[in-house]
Amino acid sequence: xxxxxxxxxxPPILQDETARLRRAVEELSVLNDxxxxxxxxxxxxxxxxxxxxxxxxxxxAEQGVITMVEQQSADPLKTLVxxxxxxxxxxxxxxxxxxxxxxxxxxxxxxxxxxxxxxRFQGVEWSSSMQSxxxxxxxxxxxxxxxxxxxxxxxxxxxxxxxxxxLAIIAAQSAHVIENARLNEHEKQFLKMQEELRLxxxxxxxxxxxxxxxxxxxxxAAKTIPxxxxxxxxxxxxxxxxxxxxxxxxxxxxxxxxxxxxxANTQATLRGQAxxxxxxxxCITRSNTLMYQSTSAEKFVTLxxxxxxxxxxxxxxxxxxxxxxxxxxxxxxxxxxEKGGTALGMLDSFPYEEEKVRLAVGxxxxxxxxxxxxxxxxxxxxxxxxxxxxxxxxxxxxxAAALIGKIIEAVQWHSGLAPQADDMTLLVIRRIG
Amino acid sequence: MGIRTSTLDxxxxxxxxxxxxVGGDETDKLRQSIAGFLDRQYQKLVIDLSGVxxxxxxxxxxxxxxxxxxxRKGWKVVLCGINKNIDSIFVIxxxxxxxxxxxxxxxxxxxxx
Numbered sequence: 001x002x003x004x005x006x007x008x009x010x011p012p013i014l015q016d017e018t019a020r021l022r023r024a025v026e027e028l029s030v031l032n033d034x035x036x037x038x039x040x041x042x043x044x045x046x047x048x049x050x051x052x053x054x055x056x057x058x059x060x061a062e063q064g065v066i067t068m069v070e071q072q073s074a075d076p077l078k079t080l081v082x083x084x085x086x087x088x089x090x091x092x093x094x095x096x097x098x099x100x101x102x103x104x105x106x107x108x109x110x111x112x113x114x115x116x117x118x119x120r121f122q123g124v125e126w127s128s129s130m131q132s133x134x135x136x137x138x139x140x141x142x143x144x145x146x147x148x149x150x151x152x153x154x155x156x157x158x159x160x161x162x163x164x165x166x167l168a169i170i171a172a173q174s175a176h177v178i179e180n181a182r183l184n185e186h187e188k189q190f191l192k193m194q195e196e197l198r199l200x201x202x203x204x205x206x207x208x209x210x211x212x213x214x215x216x217x218x219x220x221a222a223k224t225i226p227x228x229x230x231x232x233x234x235x236x237x238x239x240x241x242x243x244x245x246x247x248x249x250x251x252x253x254x255x256x257x258x259x260x261x262x263x264a265n266t267q268a269t270l271r272g273q274a275x276x277x278x279x280x281x282x283c284i285t286r287s288n289t290l291m292y293q294s295t296s297a298e299k300f301v302t303l304x305x306x307x308x309x310x311x312x313x314x315x316x317x318x319x320x321x322x323x324x325x326x327x328x329x330x331x332x333x334x335x336x337x338e339k340g341g342t343a344l345g346m347l348d349s350f351p352y353e354e355e356k357v358r359l360a361v362g363x364x365x366x367x368x369x370x371x372x373x374x375x376x377x378x379x380x381x382x383x384x385x386x387x388x389x390x391x392x393x394x395x396x397x398x399x400a401a402a403l404i405g406k407i408i409e410a411v412q413w414h415s416g417l418a419p420q421a422d423d424m425t426l427l428v429i430r431r432i433g
Numbered sequence: 434m435g436i437r438t439s440t441l442d443x444x445x446x447x448x449x450x451x452x453x454x455v456g457g458d459e460t461d462k463l464r465q466s467i468a469g470f471l472d473r474q475y476q477k478l479v480i481d482l483s484g485v486x487x488x489x490x491x492x493x494x495x496x497x498x499x500x501x502x503x504x505r506k507g508w509k510v511v512l513c514g515i516n517k518n519i520d521s522i523f524v525i526x527x528x529x530x531x532x533x534x535x536x537x538x539x540x541x542x543x544x545x546x
Contacts, residue, residue, distance in 0.1 A: 251490070253490040253491060253493075253494050254456075254490070254491060254494075296498065297494070297497050297498040297500075297501040297502075298491075298494035298495060298497065298498040299494065300490075300493075300494060300497065302490075302525070302526060321525060321526035321527055321528070322525065323525060324525070340527070341527055341530070342526055342527045342528055342530065342531055343526050343527075346497045346501075346528075346531070347497075347501070347531060350531075370525075
């Protein structure tokens with residue numbers, strides 16, 4: 001520092017003391033400034049920006065970088081986030097593996113004014129625009145969470161010990177703040193995701209019918225028990241034509257918002273086609289093509305679709321890749337309604353088939369989703385089709401709603417304490433008159 | 434465990450899947466492997482599922498997408514190794530009517546030669 005005239009008369013010891021105090025005041029004001037500014041924001045990016053800018057000003061450096069290390073990753077030196085602030089149009093410098101490696105090992109501040117001749121970094125190639133550098137660790141407890149690096153002291157000469165000290169103080173304050181900001185960010189993202197899933201779930205549930213329609217001579221009931229936040233069982237009742245009731249049970253691929261949208265698409269498509277198609281085959285064939293065109297091949301819906309003519313007591317159905325419903329009649333064994341084709345929305349066109357069954361008084365048709373048959377206990381044993389058949393056989397005299405209740409009871413008894421992994425859906429049609 | 438890819442001298446690409454395919458990393462890898470072979474113009478692909486212990490609808494979707502991409506170009510993909518653990522999903526979804534399925538890898542390779 002060039003001596004001023006006024007300072008010539010002050011004893012050196014006082015000059016030193018004054019200089020020291022002045023520095024201390026400067027440091028405190030930097031910290032105060034920093035604390036005020038960053039307490040106003042919890043956005044990690046903003047926080048790091050402020051820290052870097054204040055650091056550059058405090059030590060008169062050209063560029064600064066904060067490098068956070070990702071503790072969970074296999075490579076502890078991986079740069080997670082970088083913030084840069086350069087006041088010149090220069091090549092952006094960032095700490096090399098050598099610098100970060102040294103910091104990781106030593107966990108203390110490092111000042112490098114002659115990088116090319118420093119014995120600690122022999123043989124290392126430095127970027128041509130790098131003249132001087134200070135690195136300080138951002139520590140929380142004794143863990144290295146990141147590194148604050150500043151480059152190229154303005155003016156002549158390199159960085160001073162004072163500069164290093166100031167930065168170390170800033171770093172000590174900053175580590176916690178950055179960490180809090182990051183944790184806050186994670187939490188915000190998590191909450192946002194939860195909210196999105198909740199919304200998707202609500203959309204899906206709102207699409208499902210509230211109760212089964214009542215039609216003469218038949219007892220119809222349906223129930224779905226969703227597994228939270230996992231999509232996408234679908235069922236519907238469509239009264240498109242006189243004396244007919246279309247019923248369907250399906251399972252939408254994927255989960256979350258995409259599944260909710262796909263379900264809405266499915267319902268709209270089917271309801272539209274149910275009105276205009278001349279037959280079940282036509283309805284399903286067209287719906288398939290429409291859905292294929294509006295979604296990627298990866299998105300599809302398995303669906304059992306049946307149209308009950310309740311005046312003539314005939315059920316015409318087509319099964320598009322869904323679990324095979326049971327038809328219990330007076331015969332010893334139930335039959336399964338399998339005819340149809342592959343899931344909707346997978347292939348551009350498919351030759352779907354249909355089948356027709358007559359329903360006598362007392363006949364029961366049970367449609368279900370794979371959440372019923374694939375329900376697992378804690379030993380991963382599935383409930384299975386055989387058990388389902390047994391339960392239906394046992395309780396087929398009950399009302400449709402009561403039969404559904406018995407099936408669900410049996411599944412839940414089987415699953416025991418194991419959590420419900422998938423939506424469970426049942427739709428039962430019983431001819432009573 | 435996981436997904437392995439290889440190519441045969443005859444120019445046939447092979448994807449071997451193992452473990453549980455339920456829409457996580459392994460399913461992503463399966464998707465990427467198929468897409469990779471498609472990009473690199475391997476017109477004949479065998480997907481061996483003998484090591485797969487469980488598949489859900491997302492994994493099925495990946496196979497279907499792969500099948501569609503291949504057949505759209507007039508190229509061929511054959512599945513093999515549909516074991517007891519996973520055959521029910523293929524039966525229910527009737528995809529056995531759609532995919533070209535062979536019992537063993539040898540048969541699959543032979544059918545493409």
